[in-house]
Amino acid sequence: MAMVMLVAEIQAGEPVLGPNVAERLASLGITRVTLLRDVSSTAVVLEGWAFDPARSDVALRAVFPVGGTTLRTFHEVQQVGVSLAQPRRETQRHPISSDPASSL
Secondary structure, eight states, X not given: OEEEEEEEEGGXXXXXXXXXXXXXXXXXXXXEEEEEEOSSEEEEEEEETTXXXXXXXXXXXXHSOSOOSOEEEEEXXXXXXXXXXXXXXXXXXXXXXXXXXXXX
16 A cells, blocks of 8 residues: 655644545545644645555645645655564473373
8 A cells, every 4th residue: 555644844734634635635546544743743644555656746735735835745665564473383282190100
């Protein structure tokens, strides 16, 4: 799945994510939008199976139409799956005998 993160300083204003913008993003193949924020920046993560990151400039203008401030675009470099699941190793179990003589 293609992913791009658009980052703007707070001065860029609020990102626009209404129905018209959602329709425009969908036409670019974007199926998921995530909004992130800290005290100085706003980030919008755009994802989609049919999304071509080369068209992220169109998405950027849709989400931050005012412009006029520095907007940064982060493109995916690598994606890594992480799991706690480990292969199960069978351990040999020895039956416990109640007869002490059987262990000799």
